[in-house]
Amino acid sequence: MANELHVVHCIDTEGPLHESLEATFERVEAIAGVRLAPSRATLAKLQRAELDLGGKEEVVRTVVAERLLAYNDTWDKVDAMLDDMMSPAYRQRYADPEGRPWTYNWFCVDHVGYDVNPRRRDIGYHNVFDRYAARLRDGHAPDELHWHAHPMPTYREAHRNATSYLRSPHVLETLARRVIDRRWFPVAFRPGFHVERPDSHWLLEQFVPFDFGNQAMPGDAAVEAQDDVANGRFGDWRRAVDDWSHYHPHHDDYQAPGACRRVIFRCLNVGTRFRLLDEHEVRRAFRRAAAGHTTVLAFTDHDFRDMRPDVHEVHTLVTQVAREFPEVRWRNSGALVAARAALGREPGAPLELRVRAERRAGSLRIEVSADRDIFGPQPFLAVKSHDQRYLHDNLDIQEPFRRWSYVFDEQSFRPEAIEAFGLAAADAAGQVAVRLFGPDGAPL
Template sequence: MRKRIKPKRIKKDNLLISLAVFVFFVIIFAGIVYKNHGYTKQAFGLENEAVSIDNKLTSTASKMPNQPLALETCQDNDEGMNFEVQSTVSIYSDQTILRSYQDYCQANGSNVVVEYTCQNNQPQMGYHYCLNGCVSGACKPAPGKGTIYVIHAVDTEEMGLDPKQQINTLNLSNYGPGSDVEYVLSEPYRNVNRDSFGGKIKLSWFLMNDEAYCQSTQADCNIIHTTMRQYTQKAKAYGDTYSWHYHHQDWNDLNNDGIFFWNQLLTFNQTPYTHGTDVELAEKMLASQILDQQFYPSLIRMGWVWENTDFSNWLDDILPYDFSNLAPMYNNQSTSDGIGNVYDWRRALANWSAYHPSSSDYQLPGNLKRQVFKCGGSLADVFNAFNLANQGQDVLICTYIHSNYVYFDRYSWLNSLHEVIRRYPEVKYKFVNALEGIHIMQNIIDEQAPSANVNRQGEVYTLITNEPLFAYPFGAIKKPDGSYARIKPQVLEPVISGTSYGWTFNLAGLDYSEFAIGGSDQSGNTFVTQKYLD
């Protein structure tokens, strides 16, 4: 249900300081900077803003049919001028989001947050000076006690794949009207789960793919992503993110008794399996995401939280942020048929610090580029985080759940969080999505995806970006037989020319039907180019 928005909802203890700062700001800028624009055709300033924000949300708002103004309703997800929460104002017609406006920091290094509100059912924008700086579209809380930033990861899967059956019909009943997934993307769920700043819960959706999905009767490796598309606008409006959950498995017969299973794979060194080598299987999942979903992830939670050092080294050229660490847990099963849920994080950091892994041991800190974050833990881990925050340190914590739990009620962490909060009444906690949490913790202000232009000359494609990438870009092809593969650029290091970065892909002699390129900048903002046909 969408209701009329309550007036300003600013916490009492922040009210005076907010007012003082606001007045100061208005004086300094002599009333020039603070503007209220109604959304009208004449308000070019806001219309420009709307376009850029819609782009940021990768919303399809501009393609939606224009509805008569009278039917539109305005919803402000942080309910007024809540400067410490990054949120979104959305214009609805019935249940459809026509346009969205997300709070943002005015400019790189600026302390000014641009805050959206609803007035008279229309979006309004205003500027507010943040005393402690602006990051990820919100003012940073006052120093003193640390703040706990809480990520809720959702491993987003089908229900009940039978590992003894080669071709499954995937059960997607947890999605669609009346489903659990739809419920957690609705106001009743978001409204009751609030952080210390009044912000609604945010979910970080890790969308699963694997070879068993490719081989299902639905024959869609990315069927979860396909299914979640109906929620993309809503999820973005709540500040959720989509990223990658990959189960490394193939259909094989480990003990050669003629009975096959979907078995977890424990290698990543070009070992051949039924549907390709271990490396090809993973690269197929990325290539199919790029070509069929126009999507490139910057975060991952590995299926069964499995990694080994070979895999970790490969992943280091894919994406910057990895939430697979479940230290100090491990699980060794027998390695006969039916293998699954094998992982080892015994040697990894068990506190909440991120680390760059070592190229000789994925569990130890070292020389690699990406960062590994712990996700999941015990009540003691939560107490540990609040204890650190009580001593003045900001802490990023993460919990995960599967999308097929009823109403996600087994978010036991929400309950344990409340228990912990009673012991640390002065420590505040804030719900963030995974990328937002990293950006706040590491003071990363780049939230802009790279511009990515392709110059094609015959079968030679040159990708030009306007900023460095996290790693070399991922070229994806689909072959005429329907298979997918990765194409690496000819030279992995970019050719730098002024402020542009170039990589060349030579597809001459390759039999392909589609080609596209995906990648991430150094802050986890991703792009996918258009598709090119042979």
């Protein structure tokens, strides 16, 4: 619908996070290049910008603001926040003009494979995902579950950032486990640390139609003033569109428009220290919608901080600016709902994957077909072995986007070595099909 604005609250859903006083000062040094002896008294001075930091006083004051250091460092604290903000009464307090309740999009990460965990992350596959899936199981909430991933730092430290998916086999294992253990596959993605690079770009292009990663900001001096993210380190979106339009990325540059299949949406921050959604940006989004373009106004925060001030802030901005644009219809939306609306893609009938299996001496051969084109050139093949490994492999492509085959034998996986395998795919409208099978090819 023209003149429509979708407000999409994307949450990097990571569970509890602890930060010691010493760790806070380590971050101050990394961000501002200033080394100070940790103490509560010094922290208070930094929060009041009373120390000479060579021009970095305001940057550091933002970093160590009391609200930003008030972490939800246990699940009890996270759950207490969620009990309130996921209640019907709370959601309705922030309803859109047509009465749709506030909607959350939970982009869930798996913290796995780390050797060092000083921030007390909840380590384990599905640990975060399962908690939020359980909350949505009654079907009454309008929320959506999506995918968030952290690539593995070189020294396997859970509190460090990274950019390489090629060095992060747990990313594919996470997807394999979601398919086999939870019969689930993503259609929307938020990049950990806001980072995309060529390897993650090409991985997403195989399987995930909607990407809420773009954090382009015009003239972003606040980022360049922070040493740990300046000059395109980590969340580099400097060349991407910044006018709230969406785009298909270029094969060789995820920030440039091109002919790739997935669609990238802009998604700014709230409740943190850079690339912040403000009144100016909200007005730009409304202006685009007023010009006749269905627009997605997406923003992101973390569940390890109290998100209720973020909800209040964004709802206030939206309602205030909306008065200037009476011709624009704004609504609370899920990421998938908004993406479909912006692209004019109707979900249609459920996607269907058909699988035929044939046992031969020492092998299992499968033929796979879809009832229509899927998003990428092949479905995701997940394999669980009897020794409890979860692995991924390529199919043999008979007809791109429609027909495939695979042989389980001594050159791939011996049938007697596997406990189960799964196939999953999405189409361009975000419809998902997941199929599970036993080692004999019988459906599970």
